[in-house]
Structure formats: C-alpha cells, structure tokens
Amino acid sequence: MDNQLKRGLLDVCVLAAIRSEETYGYKIIKDMKPYIEMSESTLYTILKRLETAEMLTVRTAEHCGRLRKYYCITGNGLNRITEFKNEWQEILAIYRFVTKEDDTND
Amino acid sequence: MTKFEFLEGLRKGMSGLPQEDIEEQVAFYGEMIDDRVEDGIAEEEAVAQVGTVDEILTQIVSEIPLSKLVKEKVIPKRRLRAWEIILLALGSPIWLSLLIAVFAVLLSAYAVIWSLLVSLWAVEVSLWSCVLGGIISGTALIFCGYISTGFVTIAAGFICAGFSVFLFWGCKAATKGTLLLTKGMAIGIKNCFIKKEAA
Numbered sequence: 054m055d056n057q058l059k060r061g062l063l064d065v066c067v068l069a070a071i072r073s074e075e076t077y078g079y080k081i082i083k084d085m086k087p088y089i090e091m092s093e094s095t096l097y098t099i100l101k102r103l104e105t106a107e108m109l110t111v112r113t114a115e116h117c118g119r120l121r122k123y124y125c126i127t128g129n130g131l132n133r134i135t136e137f138k139n140e141w142q143e144i145l146a147i148y149r150f151v152t153k154e155d156d157t158n159d
Numbered sequence: 160m161t162k163f164e165f166l167e168g169l170r171k172g173m174s175g176l177p178q179e180d181i182e183e184q185v186a187f188y189g190e191m192i193d194d195r196v197e198d199g200i201a202e203e204e205a206v207a208q209v210g211t212v213d214e215i216l217t218q219i220v221s222e223i224p225l226s227k228l229v230k231e232k233v234i235p236k237r238r239l240r241a242w243e244i245i246l247l248a249l250g251s252p253i254w255l256s257l258l259i260a261v262f263a264v265l266l267s268a269y270a271v272i273w274s275l276l277v278s279l280w281a282v283e284v285s286l287w288s289c290v291l292g293g294i295i296s297g298t299a300l301i302f303c304g305y306i307s308t309g310f311v312t313i314a315a316g317f318i319c320a321g322f323s324v325f326l327f328w329g330c331k332a333a334t335k336g337t338l339l340l341t342k343g344m345a346i347g348i349k350n351c352f353i354k355k356e357a358a
Contacts (some may be wrong), residue, residue: 077190077194078187078190078194078211079191079194079195079198080194081313082191092210092214092218093188093191093209093210093215094210094214094215094218094219097184097187097216098218098222117197119190119193120186120190121190121194122186122190124189158168
C-alpha cells in the first residue's frame with residue numbers, strides 16, 4: 054500500500070481505538086489486532102505525531118506499582134475521524150469507478 | 160532476552176539521542192513488556208513480541224529529524240577544559256580547513272550526480288523540441304514545395320521521438336535511483352550520530 058495513504062489510515066485507526074475511552078498502549082495494539090497488525094515502534098511514532106498535532110493528550114498514572122501512560126482523544130482528534138469518514142465516501146466513489154470495469158467483466 | 164537486557168540494549172543503541180527521548184522510549188517499551196507480562200505472557204515471549212532492538216532503532220533513526228541529532232551531537236556532554244579550548248583554537252587552521260575540504264568534496268560529488276540528472280532531462284526536453292520542430296518545419300517545407308526535404312525532416316522528427324521515449328524511461332529510472340540514494344545517504348548520516356552498540 055502507498056506509504057502516505059497507509060500513514061493517514063493508521064493515524065485514524067489509533068484515534069478510533071482511543072475514541073470511546075481513555076486507554077493505554079498495549080490495549081490499543083490488542084484492540085486493533087483483529088483489524089490491523091501494528092508494531093510497537095509504529096504505534097510509538099503515531100502516538101507522538103498525534104500528540105504533537107494535539108489530537109490526543111497523555112497523562113501518566115500509577116498502575117500496580119508502576120507507571121503507565123494513558124491516551125485520551127481531544128476535539129481535534131474527533132474532528133479528524135469525522136473528516137476521515139467524509140473523505141472515505143470520496144475514496145469509495147473512486148474505488149467503485151476503478152472497479153466498475155472488473156465487475157462488468159465478472 | 161530479559162526485559163532488562165532488552166531495555167539496556169535499546170538505551171545503548173540510542174546513546175547519540177537526547178536523554179529525554181531515550182528515557183521516554185525506554186519507558187514506553189518497558190510499559191509494553193510489563194503489560195504483556197500482566198496479561199499472562201512470559202517475560203522472554205513478551206520481549207520477543209515487542210520486536211528486536213535493531214528493528215526499533217532503525218525506525219527511530221528514520222523518524223528523528225537530522226537537525227535534532229546534529230544539535231545533540233554538537234553540544235558537548237561536559238564543559239571543555241582550558242587546554243582543550245586552546246588546542247582546538249591553535250589547531251583550527253588545520254582541522255577546520257580539512258573539514259571544509261572534505262565537506263566540499265562530498266557536496267560536489269552529490270552536485271555532480273544531480274547535474275547529470277538535470278542534463279539527462281535537458282536532453283529529453285531537447286529531443287521533444289526536435290520532434291515538434293521536425294514535424295512543424297517538415298510540414299511547412301512540404302507546403303512550400305520541398306517535398307522530399309520536408310519528409311526527411313518529419314522522419315528525423317519521428318526518429319527523435321523514438322529516442323526520447325527510450326530516454327524517458329532512462330531519466331525516470333535515474334531520478335528514482337538518485338532519490339533512493341539521497342534517502343539512503345540521509346539514513347546513513349543519521350546512523351553516524353547514533354551508536355548501534357546493541358547490534
């Protein structure tokens with residue numbers, strides 16, 4: 054898949070994983086696993102990028118005697134998901150146009 | 160590999176990076192391993208699932224801007240002693256000029272690659288101009304009555320078109336190769352700033 058497209062998709066995937074509740078790194082990976090495999094190093098990069106873009110906030114809290122980072126979506130993050138949904142309609146329309154000929158051949 | 164060995168490997172491998180970044184990354188991967196262990200996975204298996212130190216370092220190197228690495232490397236870890244400053248100042252006519260010369264040679268070698276590329280594309284553009292020129296002037300010559308000369312000119316135009324199609328693929332491949340080389344060089348330069356001792 055095109056790197057630029059994949060990067061944008063993964064950003065939205067991570068935002069979707071933290072949309073409903075504040076969550077932590079390992080849970081994000083576990084929640085996404087049935088849909089998409091993501092390495093820890095990729096997740097780290099995405100979380101940093103989203104934090105810089107103010108699409109999520111990070112807080113550190115104690116958990117079972119150690120520190121754990123929790124990620125919470127912001128208004129900007131929610132807006133990005135909405136934007137993505139709108140963009141997706143356009144991508145679907147392009148996809149339908151591209152596969153139109155294949156469907157007629159089938 | 161245990162969690163301790165993994166995190167130490169990571170820490171050593173990132174030794175050229177800002178301390179703050181190292182601590183943040185080590186904390187992140189430590190948390191990932193701890194959460195897996197809490198989930199019932201054995202420590203060694205949890206470490207293996209997180210990935211190898213080399214893979215992680217490669218990703219870190221490709222993501223960090225070169226300017227940040229240079230800034231971190233240029234700032235000395237400790238204050239320079241008086242004799243070191245004097246030695247640096249006295250030796251500057253030698254080491255500074257050598258450094259500038261090496262840099263200039265490398266820069267010119269890189270510029271030569273790009274100028275070759277520019278000249279290739281220039282030949283491509285001129286071939287297409289010949290195509291256009293050949294067809295237009297050939298047609299004009301035919302209308303003026305110089306039929307054979309006109310046809311020869313048009314034919315020459317088409318020959319140029321053939322060459323330019325071949326050259327276009329060559330230009331495209333050369334541009335792609337140069338861009339890949341630039342990317343490789345950028346990662347190579349970044350690697351100079353990070354000690355991959357963990358490897």
